[in-house]
Every structure is written in C-alpha cells, then in structure tokens.
Amino acid sequence: MCSQPASSGIAARSLQINQPLTGAQIIVRTLLELGVDTVFGYLGAAVLPLFNELYSAENQSSSNITQNVKITDDFRRIKMTQKTTDTKTGAQIIVDTLVEQGVETLFGYLGGVVLPLFDKLYDSPIKVIVPRHEQGGCHMADAYARATGRVGVVIATSGPGACNLTTGLATAMMDSVPMVAFTGQVRTDLIGNDAFQEADTTGITRPVTKYNSIVKDVKDLPRTIREAFHIASTGRCGPVLIDVPVDVSVAKYQPDGSEKINLKGYKLQTKGHSRQIAMAAAAINASSRPVLYVGGGVISSNSAGELRDLADKANLPVTMTLLGLGSYDQSRPHSLDMLGMHGSAYANYAVQECDLLIAVGSRFDDRVTGKVKTFAPNAKIIHIDIDPSSISKNVHVDIPVVGDAKEILSALAENVEYKERKEWFDKIAQWKKKHPLKYDKNGTAIKPQYVIEELCAQTSGKAIITTGVGQNQMWSAQFYKFTRPRQFISSGGLGTMGFGLPAAIGAQIARPDDLVIDIDGDHSFNMTLNELPTAVEHKLPIKVCILNNGYMGMVRQWQQLFYGRRYSCSYLQNPNYEEVAKAFGAAGMTVEKKSDVPKAIKQMLAEKRPCVVDFRVEQEENVWPMVPAGKSLNEMDGLDILESMA
Amino acid sequence: MKHIISALVENKPGVLAHVAGMFAARAFNIDSLVVGRTEDPELSRMTIVVLGDDRVVEQVRKQLAKIIPVVKVQDFVGQSVVARDLMLITISVPPEKRPEVFAMIEMFNGKVVDIGQKFIMVEIAGPEDKIEAFINICRPYGIKNVARTGTIAMPRQTKTDAV
Numbered sequence: 001m002c003s004q005p006a007s008s009g010i011a012a013r014s015l016q017i018n019q020p021l022t023g024a025q026i027i028v029r030t031l032l033e034l035g036v037d038t039v040f041g042y043l044g045a046a047v048l049p050l051f052n053e054l055y056s057a058e059n060q061s062s063s064n065i066t067q068n069v070k071i072t073d074d075f076r077r078i079k080m081t082q083k084t085t086d087t088k089t090g091a092q093i094i095v096d097t098l099v100e101q102g103v104e105t106l107f108g109y110l111g112g113v114v115l116p117l118f119d120k121l122y123d124s125p126i127k128v129i130v131p132r133h134e135q136g137g138c139h140m141a142d143a144y145a146r147a148t149g150r151v152g153v154v155i156a157t158s159g160p161g162a163c164n165l166t167t168g169l170a171t172a173m174m175d176s177v178p179m180v181a182f183t184g185q186v187r188t189d190l191i192g193n194d195a196f197q198e199a200d201t202t203g204i205t206r207p208v209t210k211y212n213s214i215v216k217d218v219k220d221l222p223r224t225i226r227e228a229f230h231i232a233s234t235g236r237c238g239p240v241l242i243d244v245p246v247d248v249s250v251a252k253y254q255p256d257g258s259e260k261i262n263l264k265g266y267k268l269q270t271k272g273h274s275r276q277i278a279m280a281a282a283a284i285n286a287s288s289r290p291v292l293y294v295g296g297g298v299i300s301s302n303s304a305g306e307l308r309d310l311a312d313k314a315n316l317p318v319t320m321t322l323l324g325l326g327s328y329d330q331s332r333p334h335s336l337d338m339l340g341m342h343g344s345a346y347a348n349y350a351v352q353e354c355d356l357l358i359a360v361g362s363r364f365d366d367r368v369t370g371k372v373k374t375f376a377p378n379a380k381i382i383h384i385d386i387d388p389s390s391i392s393k394n395v396h397v398d399i400p401v402v403g404d405a406k407e408i409l410s411a412l413a414e415n416v417e418y419k420e421r422k423e424w425f426d427k428i429a430q431w432k433k434k435h436p437l438k439y440d441k442n443g444t445a446i447k448p449q450y451v452i453e454e455l456c457a458q459t460s461g462k463a464i465i466t467t468g469v470g471q472n473q474m475w476s477a478q479f480y481k482f483t484r485p486r487q488f489i490s491s492g493g494l495g496t497m498g499f500g501l502p503a504a505i506g507a508q509i510a511r512p513d514d515l516v517i518d519i520d521g522d523h524s525f526n527m528t529l530n531e532l533p534t535a536v537e538h539k540l541p542i543k544v545c546i547l548n549n550g551y552m553g554m555v556r557q558w559q560q561l562f563y564g565r566r567y568s569c570s571y572l573q574n575p576n577y578e579e580v581a582k583a584f585g586a587a588g589m590t591v592e593k594k595s596d597v598p599k600a601i602k603q604m605l606a607e608k609r610p611c612v613v614d615f616r617v618e619q620e621e622n623v624w625p626m627v628p629a630g631k632s633l634n635e636m637d638g639l640d641i642l643e644s645m646a
Numbered sequence: 647m648k649h650i651i652s653a654l655v656e657n658k659p660g661v662l663a664h665v666a667g668m669f670a671a672r673a674f675n676i677d678s679l680v681v682g683r684t685e686d687p688e689l690s691r692m693t694i695v696v697l698g699d700d701r702v703v704e705q706v707r708k709q710l711a712k713i714i715p716v717v718k719v720q721d722f723v724g725q726s727v728v729a730r731d732l733m734l735i736t737i738s739v740p741p742e743k744r745p746e747v748f749a750m751i752e753m754f755n756g757k758v759v760d761i762g763q764k765f766i767m768v769e770i771a772g773p774e775d776k777i778e779a780f781i782n783i784c785r786p787y788g789i790k791n792v793a794r795t796g797t798i799a800m801p802r803q804t805k806t807d808a809v
Contacts, residue, residue: 206664207671211714213660231714264688265656265717389708392701 024053033087090218090249091116094182095124097225103153105129105144105509107137111157112197113184113246118155129509129538134161136502136531138168138181143506145177146489147464149302151233152179152506158186159197162243163204167496169239170208174493175323176300178237180228181209185245188216201243210238218251222259230261235268236387237300272384272403272411279399280358280382281415284314287356287380289424292316293339293368296323296492297361297385297405299485304328306409307360314416317428319347321362322473323492326482331461336428337437340368341627342474345435348625348633350428351376359383361405364394365493366629374632384408435625437478440645445618446594448472448547451601452479452519455545458601463487463515466503468524469495471553474623476519498527504542505535515543515605522548522574529580535610536585543604544612546577549619557622561637581612589613648677649703650722650729650799653692656715657683664713665692674698674706678796689717693798722799729799732771734759735781738788739766747787754780765790 021029027050031039043051088096094117098106105127110118121128131137134156141152152172156165162183172179186195202212211231215224221244228240284290298307304327311318311334318328319336328335339347351357357379362368369375372395383390383397384405391400401408439449452475455463461481466489467473473490482488489507491499504518518525525546535542547553556570581588587609591600597615604611624638655661662681669676677695684691696706703721711719722729739747741763751758751768754776760767770780774797781792 202660203663206660206667213658263714265713265715387712389705389712391708393705 022049022053024049028053087252087254089116089120090215090221090244090251090253091120093218093221093253093255094225094244094249095120095126096255097222098126098153099124101151101225101229103151106153106155107131107140107144107506108155108182109134109137109157109161111159111161111184113158113186113249114155114161114182116246116249117182117184117244129505129534131502131505131534132530133528134164135168135498136505136528136534138165138179139171139496139499139502139528140506140509140531140534141179141181142168142172142175142177143466143489143503144510145172145179146175146503147486147507147510149300149486150178150510151229152177153182154179155182155184157184157197158201159199161197162199162201165241166205166208167494169205169241171491171494171496171499172239173208173210175296175491176237177239178233178300179239180225180232181205181239181241183241183243184249185214185243187247188245189247191245201241205241208239209241210236212241212243214243214245215248216245218248218253219259221248221253222255223262226259227261227263231263231266235266236297236385236390268386269388269402270386270404270407272401272408274411276399276401277408277411278415280384280401281412283356283380283382283399284316284358284412284416285419287354288419288421289354290314290316290356290358290421291336291350291354291379292318292328292358292360293321293351293362294318294324294327294360295321295362296327298324298327299361301361301386301405302485303361303404303406303409304485306406306413308332310409310413310416313413313418315418315421316358317350317425319343319350321365321368321492322477322490324362325477326485326487329483330481331483338477339633340365341370341629342478342623342625343368343627343633344437344478345625345636345639346428346431348627348636349431349435351379352632352634353427354379357381359385359397360409361385363387363390366394369395370627370631370633370635376633435639435642438642438645439621439624443618444594446591446597446615448475448549448615448617448621449479450594451545451547451597451615451617452476454597454601455517455519456480458598458605459515459517463517464489464507464511466490466500466507466516466518468500468518468520469497470521470524470555471549471557471621471623472500472519472521472524472547474554475547478623480519497521497524500524501528501535501542501544502531504544505531505538505540508535508540508542509538516540517543517545519545519547521553522546522550522577523552523572525577526572526574532581532584532586532610532612540610541608542610543607544581544610545601545604546612546614547617548574548577548614549617549621550574551619553621554623556620557626560620560622561626561628577612577614581610586610586612590616592616647697647699647703647723649696649698649706650727650797651694651696651703651707651710652720652722652799653694653710653716654684654718655690655692655713656717657688657690658715661690661713661715662692664715665694665710668709668713669706672705672709674702674709678794680796680798682798691798693796695797720801722801726802727799728802729773729797730771731774731777731797732769732795733777733780734767734769734791734793735784736760736765736767736790736792737784738764738790740764743787750783756780 141154145152232240319339336347337344382399500518500520508516578588578590625636680693756770
C-alpha cells in the first residue's frame with residue numbers, strides 16, 4: 001500500500017443549497033464548514049467520488065472561497081469536533097426561507113444596506129423584478145398577490161426606500177392583500193443615531209401593516225420570515241414588513257430547522273359558529289326580499305364557487321363592492337352589479353328596500369353605505385367575515401358569523417331552501433329596466449364609457465383589468481363586465497392614484513398568459529409612468545388605455561357639482577403620451593376620433609410590446625349615478641340625466 | 647362609561663407603540679395605560695382604562711385583540727374586580743400643621759415617605775376614587791407634585807363584592 005499525498009492548497013466553493021448534492025459534496029462541504037484545512041487520505045474505489053470532489057473543489061475559483069484544504073496521507077489527524085454545520089449569512093437565510101415559502105418572483109430595489117441580500121439573490125432561483133421606484137415595486141407585488149392569491153414579496157433599502165413603500169403598504173393593508181416586505185436597515189449599533197439613510201421603518205409602517213418587526217439577531221430570521229408569510233396569508237390577509245439591519249444580513253447562523261412559528265397572540269377563527277350559521281340560514285329562508293352584498297373577502301378566500309352555489313340554491317340577488325367585482329359572474333341574471341356611491345341604481349334600491357342583507361367579506365365602507373343611519377333601513381343584517389373587528393364597526397349587525405367565507409358559505413348552502421320570491425325579483429327587474437347603467441351615445445366626442453364597452457366586447461370580457469383611481473376606475477367597474485375572481489385589480493380602500501400601471505406589470509408577471517389591460521386616467525398614469533421602462537425591459541405585453549380628459553376627472557366632477565364649477569388646480573398640461581411611450585421603447589397611439597376607437601383597440605390588442613393608447617375623451621363627462629357623500633343610497637344624483645338620454 | 651381593559655401582550659419591543667398607535671389612529675380615548683411584567687418573562691400585562699360607550703369599547707377590545715403580539719384581551723366591565731392606583735404626592739405642610747395632615751394620611755392608609763421643613767411626600771394606594779379624594783383633601787395645603795401609576799386591576803377569584 002503506497003501512500004500518495006494528494007495536491008495541496010485546494011480552494012472550495014461554498015455550495016448552493018438549492019442544487020441537490022452528492023454525498024461526496026456534502027462531506028467536502030461539511031469539512032470546510034467545520035474549519036478543516038487538512039485532510040489525510042488514501043485512494044480506493046469506494047472513496048473515488050470523494051477524491052474527485054476534493055479535486056474539483058481545488059479547481060473551482062469563486063468569490064465564495066472559504067477555506068483551503070490540504071490532503072495528506074494521515075487519517076488520524078482528522079478530528080471531528082462537532083456535528084454537521086451549515087453556517088449561512090442572514091442574507092442567505094432570507095433567500096433560502098423565501099425559496100422554502102415558494103417564492104418564485106419578487107420585486108426589489110437596491111440600496112446600500114440590502115446589497116448582501118441582492119448578492120445572494122444573484123445566485124438564487126428567484127426571479128427579481130426591479131421597478132423604477134419602490135412604490136411601483138410595492139404595487140407590483142400587491143397586484144401579483146391579487147392576481148394569484150399568493151404572497152407578493154417586495155424589497156427596499158433603508159430610509160428613503162422604506163419610506164417609498166408606505167403608500168404601497170397602505171394600499172395593500174386597506175384591501176387586505178397578502179404581502180411580505182423586506183427593508184434594509186442601518187447597522188444595529190447605528191440605529192437611533194440618525195445614520196445615513198436611517199428611518200424608523202417599523203415606526204413609520206406600523207399603522208400600514210398587519211404586522212412588522214425588526215430582526216436584531218440573525219437567529220430570529222428564519223422564524224420571523226415564516227411568521228411573516230403565515231400572518232400575511234391567513235385570516236384577514238395583509239402586508240407584513242421585516243426590517244433587517246445590514247449587520248444581521250452578514251452575520252452567520254446555522255438554521256437547524258427548529259425555528260418554528262411562535263405566535264401566541266395570533267389565533268384564527270376559520271370555522272363559523274354552527275348556531276350562528278343556523279340562525280343565518282333561518283333568516284335567509286324567512287326572507288322575502290334578500291340581497292347578498294359581497295366584497296373582496298369572497299375573492300381572497302377563493303369562495304366564488306360557494307357564493308354562486310348559495311345564490312343559486314337560495315335564489316338570491318347579488319351585488320358586489322368595487323373589490324368584490326369578479327366574485328359573481330356579472331352576466332348572470334341575478335347580478336345587480338356594483339353598489340355604493342357610483343353603483344347601479346338597481347343595486348342601491350335593492351339594498352335600501354331589502355328585508356335581509358347578507359354581507360360576505362365586505363366591511364360596510366362609507367363609499368358603500370352612504371349615510372349609515374339610513375343604510376338598508378328595513379333589513380336584518382347578516383355579516384360573514386374573518387375579521388371580528390369588522391363586525392358592527394360601522395353598521396350594527398344582527399347575525400354575525402366570524403370565520404372563513406368558504407366554509408361558512410358552503411355550510412349555509414346546505415341549510416337554505418329555494419324560494420321563488422317572484423315579487424322581489426319583479427321589482428328588481430323593473431329597476432334594472434328603468435335605470436340601466438348607460439351613457440349618452442350621441443355626439444362626436446369619444447365617450448370614456450364607450451372605450452371601455454368596446455374594450456370589453458373585443459376582449460370578450462376576459463382581460464385582467466387594472467385601473468387608476470377616479471372616474472377611470474368607476475367607469476371600468478360599471479362598463480367592463482367581470483366574470484371571474486381576480487380579474488379586476490384596483491386600489492379600493494386607499495384609492496391610490498398611480499396604481500394602474502405597476503399593478504398591470506405585477507399582474508402580467510403573475511399571469512404571463514393572460515391579457516392584462518390598465519384602464520387609466522391621465523393624471524393617475526402621470527404618477528407612475530416611470531414604470532413603463534420596467535414593462536419594456538421584461539417584454540410584458542401589457543396595454544394601457546388612458547382615458548385622457550386633461551382633468552383629474554373625479555375631482556373636476558366634484559368641483560362641478562359641489563364647488564360651483566370652479567376648476568381649481570384640476571387641469572394640468574399632459575405630455576404627448578404616444579411619444580412618451582415610444583421614447584420608453586413601448587408602442588404608442590393617439591385616438592382622437594370616435595370612429596377610430598374599435599380599430600385602435602384591435603391594433604392595441606395585436607401589439608406584442610407594452611402599448612399605450614391615449615384616448616382623447618370627452619373632457620367634462622361625469623360618472624352617474626352618484627350618491628353624494630353623506631346622502632342615503634337611494635338619494636342618487638344623475639338618474640334624471642340618465643333617463644333623458646336616448 | 648369607564649372600562650378597565652386588561653391585555654396580556656408579548657414582551658417584545660414595539661408592542662406598546664403598536665397599542666398606543668392603534669388608540670391614536672382610531673381616535674379612542676385612553677384614560678390611563680399601565681404596562682408591567684408578569685410572572686411569565688415572555689408576557690407583559692397592559693391595563694388600559696378607556697372611556698366610551700359599549701360599542702366603542704367593543705371596538706377597542708376587538709382592535710386590541712387584532713394586534714398580533716396581543717395574546718389576550720379582557721374587559722372587566724360588569725365583573726367584580728380589585729382596581730388600584732398608586733400615587734406619590736408632595737404637599738406643602740408647615741411644621742404646625744403636621745399633626746392634622748398625619749391624621750388624614752393615616753385615615754387613608756397612606757405612608758409618609760419623605761419629609762422636610764415645609765413639605766411631606768406621601769405614598770398612597772387604593773381605588774381611583776380614594777386617590778382622587780385624597781388629592782382633594784390635600785388641595786387646601788398646596789400640592790407641589792403628583793405622580794400616579796394609573797389603574798391596575800384583577801378580577802376577584804371569589805364571587806363576592808366584599809372588601
């Protein structure tokens with residue numbers, strides 16, 4: 001047996017945990033992690049893979065060189081001092097935990113203190129989309145979550161990066177969207193010293209997140225991240241932020257899998273109380289004028305099917321909130337479309353005259369109820385919601401059922417019976433006939449509603465629609481007919497102008513095979529049009545339809561109606577959007593003639609690049625009907641105007 | 647109406663800020679808020695006295711429970727509870743008036759904890775109305791300083807209203 005000293009001075013690469021490892025690789029890697037720098041060995045068939053691995057470790061050069069290993073011929077000098085270790089940096093732990101949580105895509109913008117994290121993302125299987133501004137990235141992650149139901153992930157640096165997330169977090173918070181945000185933070189020893197790019201991120205974001213925390217010890221990272229995903233995606237969903245100081249990102253720790261979720265104060269009530277469900281079912285069976293009033297909760301709990309079954313089985317008309325659109329197919333005869341400030345007259349009348357209002361995953365927002373005191377004055381109210389604090393917050397509820405809508409709706413469906421309710425449905429049919437959603441089709445100007453109707457027709461009502469905020473949003477809600485959940489993506493609660501374009505980008509990334517259209521206002525678009533290059537860079541075939549009236553349309557409408565038509569500051573000079581789009585590398589079009597609308601939409605839909613179409617629409621068109629703020633739902637303005645239209 | 651709400655919270659940084667921030671953001675009025683450790687080092691107890699009608703306080707209770715590090719929330723309204731405040735109060739007392747003030751302190755089960763030529767400092771504990779009564783009695787002498795803990799409370803284990 002001859003001794004054969006092998007080569008010395010081999011460099012080894014710290015291996016990626018995402019690739020499956022051979023036993024030999026694990027051995028070499030473990031030796032390196034243990035700090036072994038010398039190995040004594042002799043060859044044989046059974047150890048060839050191991051020597052092969054030692055050899056290749058020597059020949060790999062990489063920035064991840066950690067140790068040198070010498071191979072000599074003396075076995076006895078190997079001393080195993082501890083069990084297998086796998087020390088990782090905090091940044092690597094974040095990336096690995098994201099992979100473990102099933103994250104495939106995230107949205108992130110760089111900065112000094114997140115460099116360790118982006119360095120690890122560079123080698124990871126996670127696709128990183130870099131927005132042009134953190135707010136855009138946050139909206140993208142939000143829309144990614146809304147389009148799929150999965151948790152959206154966004155990363156920003158400390159200070160300004162974190163501050164720029166706040167609008168996006170507040171948007172997601174108001175609309176209960178599951179998101180996890182990571183922010184970098186200055187070194188722990190600098191916190192509180194007004195260091196460069198320092199901001200009290202957890203302090204700033206506390207009111208706009210479901211939960212947030214700062215991780216000051218790398219050992220807490222795996223557990224905190226798992227908790228964040230759990231909190232974000234369960235119960236009433238919402239954004240969770242984790243603030244990670246840069247020294248924690250580079251600190252080393254060996255996760256041993258024991259970092260389990262430990263949330264004493266987070267209890268979920270998903271199963272509805274059987275007695276409450278029985279009471280609700282009895283109320284439905286006894287009702288002669290019921291209305292189902294459903295919100296975004298039906299979509300986030302994936303219970304559109306259960307909702308339809310209940311409506312069918314008990315024979316109930318269904319009205320939706322803005323965020324509820326898509327939860328019930330609007331082409332079905334029992335759909336009353338949207339209710340509220342700019343809802344359909346038939347939905348608002350039905351709510352005001354019903355004897356039983358069944359609220360599901362909705363929260364009696366002031367834009368829905370109008371004047372609370374006179375809201376649904378004759379109705380007994382059932383409220384099904386996962387969030388106990390939503391019950392009786394704005395409106396007194398007679399039969400609360402706290403839990404997951406999916407389970408409760410199917411339990412209800414088993415206990416209700418079919419009632420014909422001919423009188424009630426006849427009345428609804430009369431309202432529908434007398435007060436349909438419509439607009440004046442005469443005249444030469446392009447009506448914004450016409451653009452949306454044409455869009456709906458040409459896309460067979462199948463596109464994913466994102467919107468800005470204001471008139472463009474309300475007309476989209478009124479004139480695009482949604483048939484499936486997660487098809488309408490809009491900032492409801494917070495009303496964030498500028499949501500449309502980044503949301504379209506996030507939705508398109510989440511749903512690469514779907515048609516995604518942003519129906520936007522000119523000034524909403526102005527707020528985030530810097531994200532157009534993001535769409536171009538990633539070759540996303542999104543479409544942007546700008547309903548360009550030059551005004552902040554909804555503000556102008558209020559100024560017209562409530563401020564004596566004094567258009568203070570609501571008209572701004574716009575760029576030539578066609579040229580803007582082209583300069584960014586997207587396709588651009590301008591449509592000025594009504595007769596050109598169908599052709600332009602056809603052309604837009606055929607375009608493979610991101611495409612911006614500037615529709616120069618009627619400047620002073622109003623959204624009707626309208627329940628003025630503080631009025632009851634049945635006190636709608638504009639019904640006479642609508643009636644006088646041909 | 648005054649409600650005493652007791653919240654068991656995780657002993658983590660930021661929890662107090664979260665609770666206080668929620669009260670401010672939702673425009674709930676806090677009369678007093680006391681935080682202290684419990685027998686479990688991982689948990690603290692917050693005792694919050696809130697003013698409001700039943701609907702408001704019901705919201706307070708639910709919104710508190712919604713905060714992730716808040717483990718348990720109880721509203722003691724309608725329950726027999728022992729509620730106590732602790733106060734330190736410094737009163738201007740010239741030497742000739744000491745006897746009457748001492749008598750008064752004894753009546754209230756107070757304790758003199760510091761004394762000077764022209765003042766005495768008193769420690770006094772008890773239900774809030776007792777503390778208020780003591781303050782009122784001290785007013786004529788001249789109150790130099792008051793520091794109060796705010797209410798802490800615990801429900802009685804026995805179902806009587808005694809003591």
